Amino acid sequence: MVTVLLDSSNTNLSVGIARDNLLLESISYEAWQRQSEYMIPELNKLMEKYDVKKEEIGEVIVAKGPGSYTGVRIAITIAKTIAVALNTKLYAVSSLRAQKDGACPSICLINARSGRSYIGVYENKETILEDQIMKNEDVMAYIAAHPDYSVCGDTKYLGIEGKEPNNIKEMLDLKDSLESINPLSLKPVYMKD
């Protein structure tokens, strides 16, 4: 059984495929505003490379936000379409949680612009701080108060170096802790509403 993994919740484009819960390959690169153009071709390339037939796809795991307004909608739209068209299972993961650094306590960050960040703090399968939007000065204070935590994500906007996420692998690892979701009820998480 093949799992398709999709994340375009920030400026990144990440696509992965797994067979029997073993990640075959994932690709991830910066593709601001081009995620909608590249996501399907990248998925096709991986499917051809590993000789995956679409009938073999049994589940889709998607990052549901928070993140870029358009970005989160791209992966979710594609994931829902696959899930409905091929009648597969669908799982949705927090985009922040997908950035965590394995089992380390992780402060996961995405730029929310206007001096704010999306932040979620995770350790292993536990949630230490629920996903929320936070002023950057409060984020910096949180980081300073937790020097032993790993800072994850593209945090150059904060003037600090964050750990590059291994989001596709994290999403696959998190699957066991998730309930599958009806594709028609999945909505993007956008905390600025």
Next chain:
Amino acid sequence: MEKVFVSNSAEETMNLGKKLAKVAPSGSVFCFTGDLGAGKTTLVRGIAQALNIKSVVQSPTFNIMKIYFDGERPLIHIDAYRLADVNTDIGLDEYIGYETGITVIEWPDFIKELIPSNAITINIINLGENQRRITINSDDSSLLEGLN
């Protein structure tokens, strides 16, 4: 600070646009005001040309935003006209002032809450025939001096 230019032709307006692109640091936001036909789009075309964008630039009145990637820097062109009196929380804040690009906004008054305080405002007034008065306001005096 304010600087006033008088343009006597579309070509002169284009040339001013080219100069604007040359002096504007990445992340700059321009707000263009002026009546229909004043020459806002002509000015944007000048900016696009200076960035070596080959695509034809037209105001995105229907699609609200167009991004040109085929130049030296991305040009983000927003026409907020259709956003009058509607919910403007459609993610435009992720584009306006994008770090590596140049943003141009027509009808900025319809998305006032999204305009950064350091935006460069440009007003074009039709003086008749082909003559236009172009007033540029910016906090950045070196940018205005660069236009000489």
